[in-house]
Amino acid sequence: MTTLINIRDSVKDFLTKYEKIAIPVLKFVGMFLVLMSYTNIMGYSTQMNNPAVKFILSLICAFLPMQIMVLVAGLVGLLHMYAVGIDIAAVYLVMFILMYLLYVRFAPKHGWIIMILPLLYMLKLHYMIPIMISIFVGPVGIVPMIFGVIFYYFSLHVKELVALLATASEENSIQGFSYVLNAMLSDKAMLLTILVFVLVIAVTYIIYRQSFEYSWLIAIGTGTILGIILFLVGGIVLEADVNILVIFLGSIGGAVLALIAQFFKGVLDYSRTETVQFEDDEYYYYVKAVPKVKVSEQNVKVQKISSKTVRNEAEKQAAARRTAEQPIRRTVSEHPQPIRRSEADRLRGDMNSVDR
Amino acid sequence: MVNEEKVKLMTKLAIYENTKGKKQLNISKYYKRDYVRFQMFKTAVSSTIAFMILLFAYCMLNAEQLLLELNDLDFLGVAAKVGVLYVVFLVIYMLVAWVVYANKYEKIKPDVVMYNRNLKRLKEMYDREEKEMKEKRAGRSVTTDNDNIDQY
Numbered sequence: 184m185t186t187l188i189n190i191r192d193s194v195k196d197f198l199t200k201y202e203k204i205a206i207p208v209l210k211f212v213g214m215f216l217v218l219m220s221y222t223n224i225m226g227y228s229t230q231m232n233n234p235a236v237k238f239i240l241s242l243i244c245a246f247l248p249m250q251i252m253v254l255v256a257g258l259v260g261l262l263h264m265y266a267v268g269i270d271i272a273a274v275y276l277v278m279f280i281l282m283y284l285l286y287v288r289f290a291p292k293h294g295w296i297i298m299i300l301p302l303l304y305m306l307k308l309h310y311m312i313p314i315m316i317s318i319f320v321g322p323v324g325i326v327p328m329i330f331g332v333i334f335y336y337f338s339l340h341v342k343e344l345v346a347l348l349a350t351a352s353e354e355n356s357i358q359g360f361s362y363v364l365n366a367m368l369s370d371k372a373m374l375l376t377i378l379v380f381v382l383v384i385a386v387t388y389i390i391y392r393q394s395f396e397y398s399w400l401i402a403i404g405t406g407t408i409l410g411i412i413l414f415l416v417g418g419i420v421l422e423a424d425v426n427i428l429v430i431f432l433g434s435i436g437g438a439v440l441a442l443i444a445q446f447f448k449g450v451l452d453y454s455r456t457e458t459v460q461f462e463d464d465e466y467y468y469y470v471k472a473v474p475k476v477k478v479s480e481q482n483v484k485v486q487k488i489s490s491k492t493v494r495n496e497a498e499k500q501a502a503a504r505r506t507a508e509q510p511i512r513r514t515v516s517e518h519p520q521p522i523r524r525s526e527a528d529r530l531r532g533d534m535n536s537v538d539r
Numbered sequence: 540m541v542n543e544e545k546v547k548l549m550t551k552l553a554i555y556e557n558t559k560g561k562k563q564l565n566i567s568k569y570y571k572r573d574y575v576r577f578q579m580f581k582t583a584v585s586s587t588i589a590f591m592i593l594l595f596a597y598c599m600l601n602a603e604q605l606l607l608e609l610n611d612l613d614f615l616g617v618a619a620k621v622g623v624l625y626v627v628f629l630v631i632y633m634l635v636a637w638v639v640y641a642n643k644y645e646k647i648k649p650d651v652v653m654y655n656r657n658l659k660r661l662k663e664m665y666d667r668e669e670k671e672m673k674e675k676r677a678g679r680s681v682t683t684d685n686d687n688i689d690q691y
Contacts, residue, residue: 287591459553
């Protein structure tokens, strides 16, 4: 367990230290995967299937805020739909506008859920969606999740339509958008997915928020089992086609991933290093503010600075313990010389007080 | 000389202004009631548009059936139905907007209060500095006068 916690701490340290690089890289990889899943699920527009285009788009998105990334993903989806037909693109656009008017206005923060769903579906990990949402977002995530599922099933029906159009002769031409919409309105699998997801989110969230020990573990377990049962039962009752093996493997894999995610939860919400500029009547200030963090176990460089002043071994240990417990600026080496010296002085002062 | 306390305070203020404060200070310009009302008005507009889109989509989907029944359609009855639906839709959305935006306003309050408190402290610091400066200047001018007097 200690090793695990150490790993988590070093991941956190790494992210804090190199956030200027790490966050864009994570965004880039995420966006690239999302665009790849769009190609996998839709993939009608040859331009958007071009790896170079995906690469460049992801690269640009790496430096943009999350909301814009969601918008870009939506536009890519629109272009894919446009390659099928203008009526399909129009339906997609109307759905997009409706989603904005009815939901995104209220909670723009959670738009990423809609964007990421196709990727999870592609990886067959969609059974973990409700559990992840209840851990990380809470009930607020239900609405974007529903929209995400609707968009996913929409793209599935468009796929059917494309297959149908390829075989259909010109005489009995099909009206694209009404075909897709009617297919969606009578799609039991979509309805089942939405119902089960909402139920699982509700149950998992309620257990997760309880204060008893290991409530998170029980929440994830219960959510997973409930999801499996509901999908099986619902599949039989609604006569929707469900694959039992996929449900089992996907749910258990999702539960494992949810446990890992739960363990790493909070790694990303550290307070960040800020660089600010301001002025008063006399000076211009260019300040780099580094948040104070606790030193992790392996980060014992600090002890070496003060070891000279410590006389015997017992005192040395006591001093080391004190130093390690104390919150200090971790990126000492990044500071200009005067600060570093004052830091060392302060520590030495602490040591001396221990000596006495 | 650089006043360390002042720099700390200014840094905290600047960080807030650059991050969370950007949106929060904008919201806190309004009174709660005005803010919530304004947002509810915007919600009313957007949900009206959404309702119209939904209605249009419904008509398009059932276009054939509607055309068949067009002759013996009870227009008033249909209009009343649509009207009731619209009102229900709107009321639900207004309630949601009311809860969401009232909560949002309450949520940002502590941060804004803290910001204002820090701002006040900074101002006090400036006032004190200015006062000290004035006293110093007055003191020096007195001593120079005294010096002059002494010289005489």
